[in-house]
Amino acid sequence: LELVVCDDWEKDVEDLELVVCDLEDGRSNDTMKIVSLQAEVDHIQTFAEDMASALELSRLKYEKQKLLDSRSLFEKVFGSILGVSKQTDKERIKAAHELSRKTLMGALQNERESIAELEDLLSELEY
Numbered sequence: 001l002e003l004v005v006c007d008d009w010e011k012d013v014e015d016l017e018l019v020v021c022d023l024e025d026g027r028s029n030d031t032m033k034i035v036s037l038q039a040e041v042d043h044i045q046t047f048a049e050d051m052a053s054a055l056e057l058s059r060l061k062y063e064k065q066k067l068l069d070s071r072s073l074f075e076k077v078f079g080s081i082l083g084v085s086k087q088t089d090k091e092r093i094k095a096a097h098e099l100s101r102k103t104l105m106g107a108l109q110n111e112r113e114s115i116a117e118l119e120d121l122l123s124e125l126e127y
Contacts, residue, residue, distance in 0.1 A: 027126075031126070034121065034125065037118065038115070038118055041118060048107060048111070049107065049108065049111075052104050053100075056096075056100035056103065059096075059100075060096050060097075063092070064093070067092065
């Protein structure tokens with residue numbers, strides 16, 4: 001009767017060892033998936049930053065053209081002579097650059113938070 005108990009115990013140990021191996025393989029697979037997802041997030045983040053920059057540049061060009069088109073001939077001629085409208089244009093461009101900088105910084109901060117969440121998830125899976 002003791003041999004049967006001993007055999008059952010050895011079988012239980014073998015089963016548990018198989019479970020441990022499966023869990024370790026699963027953890028390894030999860031780690032590889034996280035690394036792959038991190039690379040994809042980095043790629044998407046770079047793409048999003050490039051797109052935001054392109055959109056801001058396009059918007060600035062549009063705003064500049066809209067401003068130039070909306071000024072009357074009088075404003076164009078006398079504004080150029082007096083230098084008044086050039087100052088206004090410079091201020092608007094500076095304000096547009098500041099707005100685009102804030103927009104890009106906000107997008108970058110959001111991406112950093114996403115990366116931090118992924119890193120937290122990775123550390124949880126490692127334990």
